[in-house]
Amino acid sequence: MTDPKVIVALDYADEAAALAFVAKVDPSLCRLKVGKEMFTLFGPQFVRQLVGKGFDVFLDLKFHDIPNTVAKAVAASAELGVWMVNVHASGGLRMMEAAKAALVPYGARAPKLIAVTVLTSMEQGDLAQIGLDLAPQEQVLRLASLTHQAGLDGVVCSAQEAQLLKARLGAEFLLVTPGIRPAGSEQGDQRRVLTPAEAVAVGADYLVIGRPITQAVDPVATLQAINASLI
Numbered sequence: 001m002t003d004p005k006v007i008v009a010l011d012y013a014d015e016a017a018a019l020a021f022v023a024k025v026d027p028s029l030c031r032l033k034v035g036k037e038m039f040t041l042f043g044p045q046f047v048r049q050l051v052g053k054g055f056d057v058f059l060d061l062k063f064h065d066i067p068n069t070v071a072k073a074v075a076a077s078a079e080l081g082v083w084m085v086n087v088h089a090s091g092g093l094r095m096m097e098a099a100k101a102a103l104v105p106y107g108a109r110a111p112k113l114i115a116v117t118v119l120t121s122m123e124q125g126d127l128a129q130i131g132l133d134l135a136p137q138e139q140v141l142r143l144a145s146l147t148h149q150a151g152l153d154g155v156v157c158s159a160q161e162a163q164l165l166k167a168r169l170g171a172e173f174l175l176v177t178p179g180i181r182p183a184g185s186e187q188g189d190q191r192r193v194l195t196p197a198e199a200v201a202v203g204a205d206y207l208v209i210g211r212p213i214t215q216a217v218d219p220v221a222t223l224q225a226i227n228a229s230l231i
């Protein structure tokens, strides 16, 4: 597999445990995601270490701030040599345009820039609580369309919205989908879920998978089984 679809979410509280997993896989098997937990604990040096091992790293810090601040944070991410970085689409069009402009100086070395639409842990009732009286997929389409307008590379969404977004925004617009649960695995806090094979079948470009792999008895065998289910 030269272009792995699975991005393993390295959500470990223990750096040694994360590196023990990383030592058993290689960049042809999966990409790696560093999120808020590990970045807060272990910082940019941890990210540089994974990049140095040859992995495509998705730095998932979901920036959401005023345009100037987000632009600077996205440029700082590019300095780390990551493959992908994200912002919250709800930060708005000007914020996303500023983030994109900040990557222009990096040319071909620039990370892919994507925007989070509606978190996969949210369902209609959660949206109602924050004043959004619509179905998750309507809000996802609205934010994904804004992201497309801003010229970003794609969005984070649930695989449940993949078919709709590919039809409306085109095949090239990347869909990165967390909320992936192999049959029989625990849903936990996720709400809008699909299995790995279902997600790919409906058009997801990359699957973000954390606990089903990292908390498995044999994480590497679980990753390999998921990869095999995608062929």
Ligand SMILES: O=C(O)c1cc(=O)[nH]c(=O)n1[C@@H]1O[C@H](COP(=O)(O)O)[C@@H](O)[C@H]1O
Binding pocket: 009, 011, 035, 060, 062, 086, 116, 118, 119, 120, 121, 156, 157, 178, 179, 180, 188, 190, 208, 209, 210, 211, 212
């Ligand atoms: O941006 C993300 O990666 C993300 C967006 C989203 O809507 N939902 C979501 O679960 N994520 C991340 O994807 C990972 C999912 O992990 P698991 O639920 O353990 O598979 C976590 O690291 C989340 O922070």
